[in-house]
Amino acid sequence: xxxxxxxxxxxxxxxxxxxxxxxxxxxxxxxxxxxxxxxxxxxxxxxxxxxxxxxxxxxxxxxxxxxxxxxxxxxxxxxxxxxxxxxxxxxxxxxxxxxxxxxxxxxxxxxxxxxxxxxxxxxxxxxxxxxxxxxxxxxxxxxxxxxxxxxxxxxxxxxxxxxxxxxxxxxxxxxxxxxxxxxxxxxxxxxxxxxxxxxxxxxxxxxxxxxxxxxxxxxxxxxxxxxxxxxx
Amino acid sequence: xxxxxxxxxxxxxxxxxxxxxxxxxxxxxxxxxxxxxxxxxxxxxxxxxxxxxxxxxxxxxxxxxxxxxxxxxxxxxxxxxxxxxxxxxxxxxxxxxxxxxxxxxxxxxxxxxxxxxxxxxxxxxxxxxxxxxxxxxxxxxxxxxxxxxxxxxxxxxxxxxxxxxxxxxxxxxxxxxxxxxxxxxxxxxxxxxxxxxxxxxxxxxxxxxxxxxxxxxxxxxxxxxxxxxxxxxxxxxxxxxxxxxxxxxxxxxxxxxxxxxxxxxxxxxxxxxxxxxxxxxxxxxxxxxxxxxxxxxxxxxxxxxxxxxxxxxxxxxxxxxxxxxxxxxxxxxxxxxxxxxxxxxxxxxxxxxxxxxxxxxxxxxxxxxxxxxxxxxxxxxxxx
Ligand SMILES: Nc1ncnc2c1ncn2[C@@H]1O[C@H](COP(=O)(O)OP(=O)(O)O)[C@@H](O)[C@H]1O
Ligand SMILES: [Mg+2]
Numbered sequence: 001x002x003x004x005x006x007x008x009x010x011x012x013x014x015x016x017x018x019x020x021x022x023x024x025x026x027x028x029x030x031x032x033x034x035x036x037x038x039x040x041x042x043x044x045x046x047x048x049x050x051x052x053x054x055x056x057x058x059x060x061x062x063x064x065x066x067x068x069x070x071x072x073x074x075x076x077x078x079x080x081x082x083x084x085x086x087x088x089x090x091x092x093x094x095x096x097x098x099x100x101x102x103x104x105x106x107x108x109x110x111x112x113x114x115x116x117x118x119x120x121x122x123x124x125x126x127x128x129x130x131x132x133x134x135x136x137x138x139x140x141x142x143x144x145x146x147x148x149x150x151x152x153x154x155x156x157x158x159x160x161x162x163x164x165x166x167x168x169x170x171x172x173x174x175x176x177x178x179x180x181x182x183x184x185x186x187x188x189x190x191x192x193x194x195x196x197x198x199x200x201x202x203x204x205x206x207x208x209x210x211x212x213x214x215x216x217x218x219x220x221x222x223x224x225x226x227x228x229x230x231x232x
Numbered sequence: 233x234x235x236x237x238x239x240x241x242x243x244x245x246x247x248x249x250x251x252x253x254x255x256x257x258x259x260x261x262x263x264x265x266x267x268x269x270x271x272x273x274x275x276x277x278x279x280x281x282x283x284x285x286x287x288x289x290x291x292x293x294x295x296x297x298x299x300x301x302x303x304x305x306x307x308x309x310x311x312x313x314x315x316x317x318x319x320x321x322x323x324x325x326x327x328x329x330x331x332x333x334x335x336x337x338x339x340x341x342x343x344x345x346x347x348x349x350x351x352x353x354x355x356x357x358x359x360x361x362x363x364x365x366x367x368x369x370x371x372x373x374x375x376x377x378x379x380x381x382x383x384x385x386x387x388x389x390x391x392x393x394x395x396x397x398x399x400x401x402x403x404x405x406x407x408x409x410x411x412x413x414x415x416x417x418x419x420x421x422x423x424x425x426x427x428x429x430x431x432x433x434x435x436x437x438x439x440x441x442x443x444x445x446x447x448x449x450x451x452x453x454x455x456x457x458x459x460x461x462x463x464x465x466x467x468x469x470x471x472x473x474x475x476x477x478x479x480x481x482x483x484x485x486x487x488x489x490x491x492x493x494x495x496x497x498x499x500x501x502x503x504x505x506x507x508x509x510x511x512x513x514x515x516x517x518x519x520x521x522x523x524x525x526x527x528x529x530x531x532x533x534x535x536x537x538x539x540x541x542x543x544x545x546x547x548x549x550x551x552x553x554x555x556x557x558x559x560x561x562x563x564x565x566x567x568x569x570x571x572x573x574x575x576x577x578x579x580x581x582x583x584x585x586x587x588x589x590x591x592x593x594x595x596x597x598x599x600x601x602x603x604x605x606x607x608x609x610x611x612x613x614x615x616x
Contacts (some may be wrong), residue, residue: 053609061525062609082529089527096612100522104241114526116234161526 008169008201009035009058014067016053027053029224031067031090040202044230045221051205052173054221058203059092059171072168089117093162095172099154101146101161107133107165108142111160118165127224132160136190152183157192163200170194172204176211188214233534239539245512254548257591260501261549263578264584265556267490273567273574274486283471284313284446284455285345289438291466295320297435298465301425305459306441311452313444316341319437321425323386323399323418325376331370334386334418335437336425339365345442348413355405365426366401369415373406375565380405386418394430417573440472498591505595509541513599520603521611534604540598542589549588552555553581 016028027050035041045051056062057069060076069077072091079087090222093114101110111132114127133139136156146154155175162170172191176184192214194200204215220227243250288306290296297319306315323334339359343349351359351367359365368378378384384401393399401420409415426433441454453469460467513520520533528536558559560576567574 052613056609056612059525061612062607085524085527085529087527088525092525092527094522094525096522100518100612102241102519102522105238105246109237109241113238113523116238117527122234 006037007034007054008039008072009033010068010070011058012068012070014057014069015065016050016057016062017065026224028057028064031225033219033226034101035201037201038195038199040192040214040216041204042215042218043203043205043221044158044207044209044212044218046092047207049221050224051221055171055173055203055205058169059094060088072080086117087118089165091168093160093165093167093170095155095170095175097156097174097177099146099151099158099178101157102229103146103155106143106145107138107149107160109158110146111164113161114165129160133157135163136160150183150188151179154190155179155183156190157188159187159194163194168201170200170202172202174205174207176206176208184208184211235536236539239536239543242512242536243543244539245516249508250544253505253544254551256483256504257501257548257588258544258552258555260497261552262556262559263406263497264494264587265553265560265580267494268580268584269554269564269574269576270561271490272577272580284443284449285472286441286443286449286456286469287438287472288315288441288453288456288467288469291457291468296440296465297432297437298467300434300436302439302460302465302467304338306439306456309452309455309459311443311445311448311455313439313442315439316345317422317436317439319422319435320390320427321386321388325384325386326457330376332375332416332418333414334420337419338422339419342419345440346413349419350408350410351405355407357527358404359421362404363421364400364402365404366418366420367405367407368403368418370406370408371415371565372418373403375416376389377611378403378406386581391425391429391432393428395428399428406528412498498587502591502595505541505545505591505599507576508544509537509596509599510602511592512540513537513603517606517611517614520606521608521614524606524608525612530604533606534600537603538596538600539591541600542592545588545592545595549591550585552609553584553588560589586611 011031011033014028014031015026017155018025018027031054033054043051043054048229057064058071058076060071060079064077067077068075074087076084076087083096101107101112105113108129109167111129112125115128118125120128130139130142130183133142136151136159141149141153144153145155149157155178159175162172170191175191176187188211191202191204195202195216204211206212220230222231267468288298288302290298300317303315303317306312318335321330321334321336325332326329343351343356348365350389355367359367366384372378380403382403384403385398386401387398407415422436424525441452442457443449449471453471456469457467520537523533523536524530557576560574564574
């Protein structure tokens with residue numbers, strides 16, 4: 001465990017069971033994980049091993065079947081749906097594999113979306129949006145609609161949207177999975193810079209070893225549990 | 233309000249579909265306005281009937297005349313406050329298809345019994361002092377572009393002049409009607425008419441009697457008929473309301489039919505709009521999931537989708553109402569002869585506006601609830 005050692009994410013004995021018809025699918029079984037503040041953690045594992053599921057539990061998008069999910073000292077697993085939505089808005093920034101921008105909004109307004117949930121006035125929202133788009137190097141495309149942007153650019157907008165509220169944790173689900181090597185590298189450098197320069201805690205799912213090398217630590221998910229080394 | 237632009241942006245997603253949906257809603261409301269005006273035209277007169285007025289006509293039929301000498305005898309019946317007579321002139325202006333009602337009458341009594349006829353004291357004075365004077369309602373004046381002071385030539389297939397000349401009237405004024413009163417009528421002086429016509433002197437078409445106590449109309453009507461029983465021209469007296477009631481009976485049925493048509497139309501539109509919204513929600517399940525991931529609560533997502541549905545209905549509906557009201561106003565002069573009360577009451581517009589919102593709400597509530605209940609993780613998986 002690196003950094004100053006303050007634990008931001010604490011997951012204890014978590015099970016996640018999906019029901020498909022009459023069949024139970026045990027995706028996570030007694031999983032434990034601690035992530036320190038300021039870490040850049042890569043989460044690897046075969047397809048279908050439950051990486052997204054784990055990320056969703058950390059981000060409060062889904063609920064564990066059993067166990068403790070504690071983020072920044074708060075028991076996320078015990079929050080009501082309503083509290084959880086507010087908590088997400090304040091603490092979590094999501095970056096998706098397929099960017100998931102709203103096609104009807106331009107870059108600027110996509111980035112502004114999470115700020116609509118704050119009490120910021122329009123002018124202040126604009127300042128934050130400008131800053132975020134500057135950080136990702138897209139200050140010149142603020143009015144562009146997603147369909148006119150390249151994959152790499154769309155992902156930059158996605159990252160700007162994730163950081164605009166200055167969240168506690170960035171959760172990235174295969175952020176380079178849909179990009180060519182060059183664009184992917186640029187995105188990884190951007191994440192690295194956010195981690196290094198702004199101290200953002202990042203948890204990134206990937207199955208690209210090349211991507212995991214940029215992280216400060218890598219864990220492997222296999223058969224419902226986490227390992228420090230890649231399983232043989 | 234900051235979410236409004238998000239709602240409106242969503243309307244732009246599939247412009248064609250949004251426009252088509254708005255259009256179908258709009259058309260429903262054009263129909264709503266139009267049928268509202270038709271209904272008003274049909275029932276307006278009935279609602280307007282004076283409760284204290286009795287119509288006295290020939291027992292056999294309205295086209296048979298009764299003597300003007302009855303006037304004094306009716307006046308003596310207890311409970312009768314005042315009365316006036318009208319005749320059916322059937323005046324034709326230039327072409328028989330230019331129909332409008334025209335009546336010889338006694339100006340003073342007519343204006344007294346029908347306060348719904350609105351004219352200035354000057355016009356009234358001019359009419360009383362001009363033997364060939366006539367007043368005409370706004371609808372007919374506008375229809376033919378008549379101006380005060382103009383000489384109006386009319387032919388009557390029923391009442392030729394003794395000298396075979398064309399009837400000529402000096403237009404002394406144009407009257408407006410209290411909301412709903414027929415303004416297609418052409419009223420002129422009986423004394424001029426009676427003296428110049430070739431035959432029928434001393435007869436009139438029907439009397440309108442005003443009673444001093446509206447609760448006693450039935451009894452007074454009966455007394456009038458008894459007065460003329462077994463005479464050469466027996467009468468049939470009935471309250472103006474009842475006179476129109478037989479008409480109203482049919483109108484009531486028409487009202488039900490109109491309501492039926494409208495209900496069917498709205499139900500269809502509801503399905504169309506509801507389907508559009510449901511489809512919209514299905515298509516952007518992932519997007520809605522993203523909004524929720526960003527921290528939009530269930531209620532907010534529900535609200536955004538519902539607001540979208542209501543905006544579509546409101547915009548389409550108001551445009552339809554506006555267009556419908558414009559259409560009705562534009563058609564009113566042409567309809568005036570057939571349907572003098574053809575206009576859209578303000579109440580209908582208000583109800584219409586409320587109806588647009590209601591339609592948007594009902595069409596959108598189920599898809600909106602579905603959107604609000606979306607499980608984020610599942611919604612996002614569907615995008616991958
Ligand atoms: N909502 C769900 N319902 C049923 N099964 C699910 C659901 N979400 C995930 N799963 C299953 O859980 C397993 C892990 O999924 P996921 O976390 O998406 O894997 P990964 O991201 O590692 O590829 C898969 O077998 C998947 O089919
Ligand atoms: Mg995944």
